[in-house]
Structures are given as C-alpha cells and as structure tokens.
Amino acid sequence: MVTMAGTLDFLSINVWHILMAIGNLLILVLILKKFLFKPVQNIIRQREEEVEKVYSDADKALSDANAEKELYKKKLDDAKAEADSLIKTASDRAKAESSEIISGAKAEAERKLRVADEDIELAKKKAADEMRDSISEMVISLAEKVVEKEIDPSAHASLIDEAIDSLGE
C-alpha cells in the first residue's frame, strides 16, 4: 500500500537515497551490459568472424587453385618431356635401325662382291687350267705329229709343263 507521508524538502540530503541512486546506476550498468552490449557485441564479433572466414576461404581457394595450376603445369611439362623423349628414342632407334640395315646391306654387298670375286678368280683359274690342259694336249698331239710317235704324256709331263710355263710367262 502506498502511504502518503509528506514530501522531502526541496533541498535535502538523505544517505539512503544517495546509496539507492548509486545502486540504481550500477544495476542499470548490469542491465545494459546483459541486454544491450553483450548481445550486440556478440553478433558483431560473429559477423567479423564470418567475414574473416569468407576471406580466408577465398584465400584458401585461391592458393588451392594456384597449387592445382602448378600441378597441371608440371604435368604438362612432364608430358611434353615424355613426348620429347619418346620421339627421341623412336628417332634414335630408327636411326640405329637404318644404320644397321645400311651396314647389313653394305656387308652383304661386300660379301656378294667377294664371292663374285672369288668366283671370277676360280673361273679364271679354271679357264687357265683348261687352257693349259688343252694347250698341252695340243702340244702333245702336235709333237706327236711332228715326231710321228706317241709321246707318253705322263713321261713327259714335267717337260711339257715347263714348256707351257715358259710360254705363259
């Protein structure tokens, strides 16, 4: 119940009222802290964190993209190097093969040439032998005709050969 008990003087000092004024002020400080400053500052801090997160995410995405770019560049370089080495080995092999083929062909040709030379030599020798035989026969028959008597080729062979050799020289 409200009891009307007069009024204070216009200018009065009351310790309880002074203390209550101070207490009221301090209570209002707590009220403002709890219901205004804390919530608003919290929300502002959350917003700053969110903005910070967005920025760091963007930075991370950028660095990821750069790293990936580096990776792809490296891969591309590797692929290029591999292609180069492939081409090089292929061309080297081709060169080696071609030189092998060429040298093989050369050797074959040389061999064939040598064989041919040997054949020729053989044929020459054969021809020379045949010629010598026929000449010796001819000489023997001629000599038979001349001496009218048979000449025993075996008995005179050495003589005849000597004569032919001297002819051939």
Add this chain to the structure above:
Amino acid sequence: MEIEVTGAKILLELPFGITITETQVNMWIVMAAIAGVCIWLTHDLKVRPTSKRQIIAEFLVKTAEKFVTGNMGLKWKWFVPYVAALFSLAMFSSLISLLGMFAPTGDLNTTLGWAIMTFVLITFYKIKTNGVFGYAKSLTEPIFVMTPMNILGEFATPISMAFRMFGNIASGSVVSALIYAALAAANNALFGWLPGILGEMGEKLPILQLGLPAILSLYFDVFSGVLQAFIFCMLTMLYIASAAETDS
C-alpha cells in the same frame, strides 16, 4: 495564492529511516523502460541484420563506444556500459517530467550519488596511477600552504557536478511551476469576473495554461535534460581519463 516548492513525495516509509520517494520509483520506472527497450531491441539478432531494431541496437552500441573511446582512448572500452547507463538514466530521468512525473534528477540525492561515483573513480585512478604517496604529494603542490585548497578542490568537483545537474533540472520544474501558477492567476483575473456560472467555469478551465508551459518544457525538460546528461557524462569521462594519465 501560495506556491509550494518541495522535493519528491514520500511514498513509503520503511524501518531504519529508509524512505521510498517518487525519485526512487520514477527511476525504477525509467530503468524498467530502458531494460524493456534493450530486450526488445536485441531479441532475435542475426549475423546478417534484417530488422530495423537490430540496426538501431548496433547503432546505439557503436555510438556509445565511439563516444567513450573517442574521449578517453581505446583502453577504456570496458567503461562504455557505465557511461551509457549514466547517460541514459540521467537523460530519461529528466525527460520523464514531460509525462508530468517527478524528475529523479531534480532530487539532489540522485545527482549527488552519481557525482560521488565519479569522485570515487577519479580518486581511485589518481591513487592507482600515482600511488598513495604520489596522490598525497600532489595535494601539497605547488606549495604546502595550498593543501587545504587542493583538498577543497578535490571535493568541489563532485559537488559542482551534482549541483549543476540538480540545479538545472530542479530550477526547470520550479520555473515551470511558477509560470503555471502565474498563468492560473492570470486566467482567474481574466475570466473570474464573469457573472454567475460563467465566472466559475472560467476560473476552473485552464485556458491560458494551454500553450506556453508546453513550449517552455521543450527547453527546461528536453533540451536541458539531454544537455545536462551529456555534460555530466563528458565531465565524468574527462576527469577519470585525466586522473588515469600517468603524467598527472
């Protein structure tokens, strides 16, 4: 006609000589209103604000922070709620007179209490910064004879602050009461001579009291109330900040 100038009405008497007056009740009303507004402003806050309420709440907080850190420096950020409470309580305690209620700041006990808080903080920071001996020594400067004057000067600060606000607000209500009474007297003089029932009605109808008090209250209640709250906070901040400066 008699005009009585009194303080707050005593509403309740408790043991030990404690009394509850209009000052306390009206201050509680102001505090409840401030608390209610704060709760309403800050419920349902979002990281991405969608409501005007939240923008107002953030604006109030930022303004209070700028007001305090701008005058005192960034390391006084923890002091923001105190200044905000002081400013809002002082301002709305003065503005409550617009509703025809007794202004708690028109009671010397209120303003003296707040000024004592300021004084305690000033002295605490002077002692914290300079030490007890440094503080005592600063009272004897520049010469020893000045010591009583210096001590007087220390107490003059809160007393002048308390009386500045009290005087402005209380004198505003006194002037308002005087003008109201004067207008009532003029009203009576103007209409009271009318014969019969017209005269009685003329005396009772407050015709002349309609316009002028409203305009005057715009100065005495609104302007003076806001200005005094601002001055009180400014002085509190500047005195405390300079008390905490190491160079004092």
